[in-house]
Amino acid sequence: MVKLSNPYLLIGILLLTVIASGLLCNIVTADVNDTSSIMFENGTTVVSGDLLINRETMRKEPLTAFPNNILRPLKNRDFTTVYISLITGSAPKDVIKNNSYITADGHISSKLEGPGTVIMDSNGKISVQPAKSMVWGYKLPYTVAVKDGDSIRLVENNTTVKTVKGSEINKDNVPSYFVNTTAMRSWFNSSKDGDNITVDYYLGNFNDKRAPVYGRENIIKDFGNSTFAYMRNYTSGAPVLVYEHNASEVEVSNGHSTVEYLSGYPTEIRASNAKEFADGWNNTIVPPHSSAHGKENVTFTAIAESEAASGSATHGVCPPGRSLRQAIMALGNPLPVGMSTGDEAILYEYRPTIDVSVSNNGDYPIKIVMWTEGSSGDTQIYTKIYELRDNATYVNSTNSTNSTNSSE
Template sequence: MRKEPLIIHPDYLIKNIQDGDIGAVIYGLLTGTMMTPIKDITEGVGPGGRASEFEGPGMLTIKGDKLVVQPPANFIWAYKTPYTYAVKTEDGIVIVEKNKTIKRLSPKEIGNVASDYINATELEKWYKEAKVGDRIAIDFSLSNFSDGRLEVPPEDITRFFGERTKKYMEEYPEGAPIMAYMHHYRVEEVAEATSQLESYPEYDDIAREYNAKEFVKAWNGTIVPPGTSSPGKDTVQFTSSRDPKAPGGYASHGTCPPARALRDAVAQAGLPTPTGMSWGYFALIYGFDPATDVKVYNDGKYPIMIIMWTRGSGPSMVIHAKILRLVPM
């Protein structure tokens, strides 16, 4: 903080008395210098150093010779980015953060690694199958923000953007766009489509119904910011049935009906055909994971949200897909 002689700026002393800043008053009287009032070198910051006149995660910028706290936009998004890795070594693993080794662990200690994204069993399984030098991401940051702010490390995500944002991050794969903050917007329903599961007993209708519901779970609630492509959640699992036409002889049958509903709703909303889908009856292209390889691209001006649900059960089960547009107010 810049300081000025008290004899030149007695007005600073008066201002501190008026603000009730007793500490600054005592400091000025004892040292003969006064700290420049924060309002003279900042904009949008109160006497206590807190942003004023708005709520939410503001951003510090420079405007002329002042530090300015800008209020948050209606929508702020970023990308889920690997921040911390576990790297296999000849005698265990090392934990690497920003290319710096922060911890070394023996094979017996691997189960003690705490992460919101991978549990001890999964990490130990990876270690047994990995080669020396292989790495796996165990913690993630938010980076490449839509408003240009700096990367937010894992420990600050909940503090800045709330538990809901952190939970959303945990469900989506690396590289997915993450809507970190939303406020002052209205929801417009722009498209809805349906499909029916139908019966293909040769592919096991019970397994097909399970896969259809997993597809719905994977995509329900997905938010796609403008100018981004989003996959579905990577926390779902599909079961495979034998199919001689599929690569490897197996396919996740039952995912095409909900894929048709999603594809048709996306088209009605005026958006491009999702990656990994075709316009055939069997909407999913072989070789694409129905949740993480399929991607919906939003070439519109505003964020969209995908809502999916099912009604009924068995071959007559109806799958619904709805596209909502989130418009700033």
């Protein structure tokens, strides 16, 4: 007599019995493309710890028609599922195509580094694709507030999702991460019917084609606090590097200038504006073959200027503008928008970080690093450009020039 002490032997015998007897001949076959147990849609970003597959809602399929469904729980030594499946004649549908980053209980495993992407094939089978060495998206408008009489309408995708009285605007009923409540109320009081302002943004148009990510909580969960902070700092449409791994930051260009002392213009204000300009461009990322502006949450002090159409100008931004211009153009990139080729580098009526934009014609992303040293007219402004090289594919840099230092 054979002693059935080996669970695999017992399972094999039971499985053969079920298949041979056609135990579930009266059960209606499930939809083979059912994906109701998959918690994320195709293209969605997932990170380690996310629940990808809800085992409680997995559709059961007859073993006589789909015997392979029992193989994965058998391999995972999930004997409870195996025994129940054999007794009932049906097993949970196997929706996994590749389980490299999926645990037995349906979560994303700790093996996944960074933000992965859910990939679903035409049969409803899923796998998780790890992130490339660098992933970037763009800050794009999502929720728009439209003034409508004594209220505002919050509009998303051309659909009004909420109406709020102007007198009731607060952080609980109007998104306030990008436009705070005080600024929102001020806008409401000074605007006219039909005027609009964007109050919330999402990340989309990713270079690896993943689906857009909406909402502060999801952005922070998927990409971290630093990504959301970067979004808040920059203008609408700004490129945002959300992940960098196995990449090298290599200096490829630099620039230098000095504030200097100019008769008739307050030196301390000019030095302050120069430092603000450097802060406004520091750590800005520009993807390959694209352009970018600087930060929008910087503050400049205007000085009276008769030559400016507005009657004032932010003097002191031209020295750092020259430093940035040198470093950018040394790489073969065009003259930045809003700049001239002369000493007065920033054109009148162009805001130094919001309106000025720089281009990157290279094949790799670049990072702009700017800082100042010293004070008053002796303030030195330094710019360095770093190329972000993917170590897995990098062969020869398309950007490899240092500019000539200058103290114009």
